[in-house]
Amino acid sequence: MNHEKLFRSTGSYIAGTGLIESVNVAVALEKPLLIKGEPGTGKTVLAQAVAEALGMDLIVWNIKSTTRAQDGLYSYDTVKRLYDSQFGEAGVSDISRYIRLGKLGEAFSHENQVVLLIDEIDKADLEFPNDLLWELDRMEFYIPETGVTVRAKQRPVVIITSNAEKELPDAFLRRCIFHYIDFPDRELLEKIVRTHFPEVEDKLLGAAVSAFEEIRSIRNLRKKPGTSELLDWVNALQLGGISGEVLEKELPFPGVLLKKDEDLDALKKHRFL
Template identity: 55%
Template sequence: MQFQGTDQYVATDDLKMAVNAAIALQRPLLIKGEPGTGKTLLAEQVAEALGKPLLAWHIKSTTKAQQGLYEYDAVSRLRDSQLGADGVEDVSNYIKKGKLWEAFAADEQVVLLIDEIDKADIEFPNDLLQELDRMEFFVYETGETVRAAKRPIVIITSNNEKELPDAFLRRCFFHYINFPDAQTMMKIVDVHFPDIKQELVSEALEIFFDLRKVPGLKKKPSTSELIDWLKLLLADDIPDDVLRNRDTKKAIPPLYGALVKNEADVQLLERLAFMNRRER
């Protein structure tokens, strides 16, 4: 069982090697990289390429590790007991299974995505150490132990908002997705826009990478933002010579709102353009 990428996802040799190594070692694959470099999409494409179901657990700042296992609704049980409802004696009626329980209980091997783990509290990864290591956990309310019927392929993403604990890192296979170079980016664009004019792509990529090189930029445009920008350029039927012969006195490229995401960066680009005009 080898991941070799898909028609919709351009995976580098290093990334394919990392996915296959994590599967062989039966360890979670921890993926880091800039936002917009395809970390979440990777899990979807691994599931599609290997013909496995995908279970996605998207982490928020309020998410607790216990929610990935199960949640016991004691309040509802108490209310139902006061109302004399049927089934109150069966505590399992008030247990909501989490994504890890679903993955462990699945009849076939699944791909489990734990997305943006660094959004949660710092203790969140530590609270999942034993469950991800042993692939089992104990349900105190029912007295049962839930074990993985088929060990899931676990892919964990992080945007580096918080440092992850060493004990957690030791249990993972790690890969950092480097930002694509121009050649790889061209392949990614071809996947999304197979019929796009290469002249337009060439000019757009030059502007895009020049923008990323601007010193002091708070938010560099990402791959997903480049795709959005190209989609707008095509929708507005902007000819490639508009990009090639663009007025350098203008601060920012056409339809810049797809690339530049805050007013500080807009003001920075305007200042740079003003200085460029002064020098001329």
């Protein structure tokens, strides 16, 4: 592998050995890296950390239920062209003026190699991943309106995240390097918190992580808190002047961790019992 392009944990992102290896293999093989894991395990932030570690720009394509593969390639603004023609604007015959590249097109056209994050691909319809196969394989696409083929000047590092809401097609999976991010264990959780809050008191950190793990162990939570909620909570505890001793007896600011009425009720019952 090119040691100049090796991913490692950064000052703001702590990655396990398996994840580091998966990122570096994907970069070396020039294949998309598909990341799965429950919400709050740092899937989206990973792309930012990879870009930082490799010294590359980051381009983010956020996927929604209405997103089409075409949206990532380019759009042709026919309405603006028609409007301009009605008002006698110069250059209406130049269709390229009305072509706007999507996020994939931006990544292909960038002078330098970039990291492209395709975030939450499973939100789109079932055909969306298959519709991207050609572009991700060939790193090019054709614009029939202008007769131009857009080819990647530098093959981007492609990171794709999924919350496993839908099964992805086998043909798509075969083209990816896959990694599942397990939820951090206690030791890693403490390292993550320390990375963001190096001055946090040991007793407060230990009590906060213990309470956090206790909450995650409650059965039938609709939305378990993730690492981002833990970080927000520790920050709130510090700002509120809450000590580790207090945290061992009560649970301040539960709304920072839990975002559903049913989950807050479940916490109350759990603590009461």
